[in-house]
Amino acid sequence: MSTAGSARKTTSFNNPPNYSFVHHRLRRTLRDAKKQPIVLVACGSFSPVTYLHLRMFEMAKDFVRQNTDFEIVGGYLSPVSDMYKKPGLLNAHHRVAMCTLAAEQTSSWLMIDSWEAFQNYQRTAVVLDHFDYEINTVLGGVQTEDGEHRNVRVMLLAGSDLISTMSEPGVWSTGDLDHILGQYGTFIIERAGSGMDQATDNLARWKNNIYLIPQLIQNDVSSTKVRLFLKRGLSVRYLLPMAVVDYIEENGLYLDDGPSSEKEKGKEKEQEAGSSKKTVS
Template sequence: MAKIGLFFGSFNPIHVGHLIIANYMANYTALDEVWFVVSPQNPLKKKESLGNMYDRLEMVNLAIEDTENLKTSSIEFSLPQPSYTIDTLTHLAEKYPTKEFVLIMGEDILETFNKWKNYEIILRDYHIYVYPRPGFNGGTMREHASITMTETPMMELSSTFLRKAIKEGRSIKFYTPDKVIDFIEKKGLYA
């Protein structure tokens, strides 16, 4: 059974930090593939701060094209919003019965994971691979049997940093693939 890591995020925009995490998970853990699950709306984030979901999906596609074990998923685009991870997992399990799904999250997210809808069911039925985040340690959840702490290279880069840089007219070269930069410039995103 193929093991698929689900990397949920706004990817607003995607950057090398996301790509390094996904590549590490796909190549240095027991996962066969990593799917970038582009969230239309995170229940904990303000909706108006998000770029268009199709633009964000396209930027992820551009960033990972020609990478065999990294894929994109727009599964949440067709689910009721705001989308909760438990509902997405249930939907994916029904749609792909031959795949085993694993969640990928940062230590910062793990620290507040107990605020998620049905987090106990997620812990019971799924495994979670956690990547390090500066200033966080995963809290009390890190000892749970369903949690695997990984040695993913630590990244301090954020999409917020990129959006601010673009708004200020600064270069974002090397922070995200050139194809993504071209797309952002062509569409006038975040300016």
């Protein structure tokens, strides 16, 4: 099993102006000394954040408790930078604000990290390194009830569409895949109509660090569909946390954001592929 921080090379990171790492809900003491502490990190646009984004963490928590020797000590949403240039991507200020409202008002353990959002585009591998650095180097990890120090393993939480792109030749660099899946590992939430067998077969070398979580109650709510509803003047209540719905209405968001055309979707996939192949600076 890979241990978080075992291959960590970076000693510091350039932070956005006025940035501080949020850790008020990070549990610093393990409940069970026999388990390995982990933090879940979900990277994405969150434009806007939906109940499915939040539900992913709860599904992962149930899976971890019932099927692994891990203990979750925290969960983070990391909104992508505006420089990602994805269709329908609202500016980072609003996306971080909506995610913060959602986490603070619906959860007792989720947090929002704005490091990725307020600077140039950062690759997923680098984002995970950032969390590893902040939690294990700056904060000093966690400890057992007897005072024994433990490093926290950072793990990526994502939908099955991500694992599909990882299995496609040339989309992700082998170095990044080895860094993400080899050093850290990932929990993949099954999504409706998305097969994962072929994808995981192509990633067999990292299979011990890939945990597949079935979605027992299918939910196909997406940010794209929510934006389309808003553009058409339809209600999105009960698709998003009420605080997020209120924020969108108060700020008049997404009124000019129409549905992505097939051409735009094609460009989006090309952009994602190009972004994932960037080399470490």
